[in-house]
Amino acid sequence: MxxxxxxxxxxxxxxxxxxxxxxxxxxxxxxxxxxxxxxxxxxxxxxxxxxxxxxxxxxxxxxxxxxxxxxxxxxxxxxSRDDSLYPRDLQKRALVDQRLFYESGTVAPAGVAITHQVFWQNNPEIPKAKIDNLAEVYKNLNLFLKSSDFLAGDNLTIVDFHVLAVLSGMVHFLEIESSKYLRLAGWMQRMKRLPYYEEANGARLAQIIQLIQSKDFKIV
Missing domain, CATH: 3.40.30.10 (Glutaredoxin)
Known part of the structure; x- marks a missing residue:
């Protein structure tokens, strides 16, 4: 290699x-x-x-x-020694791709709409419409998890990593309440139990979390 x-x-x-x-x-x-x-x-x-x-x-x-x-x-x-993270089976891969397109076209932009304003424009007053849009993302992800433990079926795939990386920052703007998004909240806990989660994602969020907290944002 x-x-x-x-x-x-x-x-x-x-x-x-x-x-x-x-x-x-x-x-x-x-x-x-x-x-x-x-x-x-x-x-x-x-x-x-x-x-x-x-x-x-x-x-x-x-x-x-x-x-x-x-x-x-x-x-x-x-x-990879196997194809579980990105399946070769056309139907399984198509489902992963569909979720990836949703992440790139909807999930990530919902996050960027908030972070670009707060971090780059230094404007901590977040319009409620942007938070509502994020809540809609949570609702749809919760639906994706209705009959499976992961976002594209019963196995962990790369789409879980993409969505996790976005949501682990967004939860500091809008909590994933288990009373509203039970499946999504459970998925988040499963992802945090991955043996490499803390090194690959959790610890790397510290600077972002501090920055969010320093902005003293409010929803208007």
Whole structure:
């Protein structure tokens, strides 16, 4: 196996989704922090890797790949001993893909709508409509879990990592109440019991949580 290098920053949910996948696969990799706050992603050396100046970026022995969804499906397809995290069976894979599209098109944007305002625009007054939109996401994810323990069936897949990375930050804006979202709350607890959860996601959230708390946000 060639050398794997991951470029990213802990505050990024897409980056954490890739770290979760790499830990689940037991992969060794070098982690190079790209500090978005100081503009390192706009420097010429990084733009050579990714002209779109986003993280994560994977370097697999010279093969460069961007976008967490593409990276995670690639990693499982190349390195996994089985296909459970991203099934080869067309119908099972289609279900994972559908959930991935929902995450990238709805879940992540609901989170970004809040964090971009609070962190980048330094505006702590969050419109209630944005919180309501997040609540709708919780409701739909809860429906996905109606008859299974994981978001795309009975087995853990990469979509669980993607959604976990987003929601583990969003719960500090809107709690996942078990009285409203019983299945989703249970799923979150199952994910936190993964042996690599704390190193790959939990501990990496500390800086983000401190930042959220420092903003003293309110819903208007």
């Amino acid at each position: 060639g050398k794997l290098t991951l470029y990213g920053i802990d505050g990024s949910p897409p980056v954490r989704s890739v770290i979760l996948t790499m830990r689940a696969l037991g992969l060794d990799f070098e982690y190079k922090v790209v500090n978005l706050l100081t503009g390192e992603h706009l420097q010429p050396e990084f733009l050579k890797l990714n002209p779109l100046h986003t993280v994560p970026v994977l370097d697999d022995d010279g093969f460069i790949l961007c976008d967490s969804h593409a990276i995670n499906s690639y990693l499982v397809s190349k390195f």
